[in-house]
Amino acid sequence: MSRLDSFIRRLTAQRDILDHVCADVAKMDGPVLELGLGNGRTYDHLRERLPARRIVAFDRAFAAHRNSAPAAEDLVLGEIRETAAGFIGIDAALVHVDIGTGYDDRDAVTITWLPDLTARLLRQGGIAVSGLPLDHPQLQPLALPPSVRAGRYFLYRRA
Amino acid sequence: MSRLDSFIRRLTAQRDILDHVCADVAKMDGPVLELGLGNGRTYDHLRERLPARRIVAFDRAFAAHRNSAPAAEDLVLGEIRETAAGFIGIDAALVHVDIGTGYDDRDAVTITWLPDLTARLLRQGGIAVSGLPLDHPQLQPLALPPSVRAGRYFLYRRA
Numbered sequence: 126m127s128r129l130d131s132f133i134r135r136l137t138a139q140r141d142i143l144d145h146v147c148a149d150v151a152k153m154d155g156p157v158l159e160l161g162l163g164n165g166r167t168y169d170h171l172r173e174r175l176p177a178r179r180i181v182a183f184d185r186a187f188a189a190h191r192n193s194a195p196a197a198e199d200l201v202l203g204e205i206r207e208t209a210a211g212f213i214g215i216d217a218a219l220v221h222v223d224i225g226t227g228y229d230d231r232d233a234v235t236i237t238w239l240p241d242l243t244a245r246l247l248r249q250g251g252i253a254v255s256g257l258p259l260d261h262p263q264l265q266p267l268a269l270p271p272s273v274r275a276g277r278y279f280l281y282r283r284a
Numbered sequence: 285m286s287r288l289d290s291f292i293r294r295l296t297a298q299r300d301i302l303d304h305v306c307a308d309v310a311k312m313d314g315p316v317l318e319l320g321l322g323n324g325r326t327y328d329h330l331r332e333r334l335p336a337r338r339i340v341a342f343d344r345a346f347a348a349h350r351n352s353a354p355a356a357e358d359l360v361l362g363e364i365r366e367t368a369a370g371f372i373g374i375d376a377a378l379v380h381v382d383i384g385t386g387y388d389d390r391d392a393v394t395i396t397w398l399p400d401l402t403a404r405l406l407r408q409g410g411i412a413v414s415g416l417p418l419d420h421p422q423l424q425p426l427a428l429p430p431s432v433r434a435g436r437y438f439l440y441r442r443a
Binding site: 131165174193 | 285286287288289290291292295296299312323324325326328329331332349350351352386387
């Protein structure tokens with residue numbers, strides 16, 4: 126499979142999982158955290174699906190389209206591992222995190238710290254949607270929507 | 285429609301159009317030109333679909349995944365408008381160009397020069413696949429595959 130095919134499948138999986146959980150998230154209190162704003166396309170999707178919800182976006186540096194720029198108070202720039210740690214205890218209803226690089230060695234480092242950070246950002250019962258696996262005792266894998274093949278994108282609920 | 289939904293549709297249209305024309309391109313002599321290498325996902329797709337063909341990739345700066353890096357002799361860095369002009373007359377069988385920015389004002393400038401450049405890079409009967417419309421007397425619009433809605437991605441044959 127080409128990297129283009131793989132990318133289309135990964136983005137579709139991301140979108141389908143977010144659509145699958147948004148009704149559940151809408152019933153919970155707590156902000157949404159977008160770790161890895163990038164171009165801002167997924168931020169735009171979350172904003173559309175959860176219109177009244179505060180969404181805080183994190184990225185190393187601002188690289189989003191101007192139509193997907195969060196308000197200044199909801200944009201946190203700098204190393205995500207460090208900046209997001211300042212939000213531990215915020216009791217997020219949803220953390221979406223798409224910070225994989227496509228390089229196995231770099232991603233292996235990321236998943237040494239990302240699962241615990243994500244668990245500590247979420248409220249009890251909160252949802253994590255991730256491009257990288259989040260292996261953590263407090264994050265319980267949830268069933269994926271039927272369109273998404275196992276291992277393509279990841280979905281958890283915080284115990 | 286969210287920007288994520290729109291992006292998935294645009295990438296799918298790009299992939300479906302390229303798959304649609306590759307059999308035709310395979311029967312023609314001439315290199316493939318990829319204007320706007322980016323992450324290299326589409327370069328990887330073209331390489332998979334046209335395995336024996338020379339593919340020359342252009343970008344302002346190198347930003348591709350290392351698995352999608354062209355050989356040094358097939359990678360041209362610098363302002364695409366200027367660097368690609370040096371290849372006029374190369375008689376390309378296929379030019380794929382995805383250099384839209386998502387900003388209407390910038391893209392409006394691009395389409396003042398891109399159609400003529402593309403026409404001059406192609407051989408007679410060669411194919412142009414583009415994310416921006418290429419309005420040019422020598423570029424005849426071709427029917428899109430059924431999965432692609434008009435205006436989502438563009439397909440031409442050089443007269």
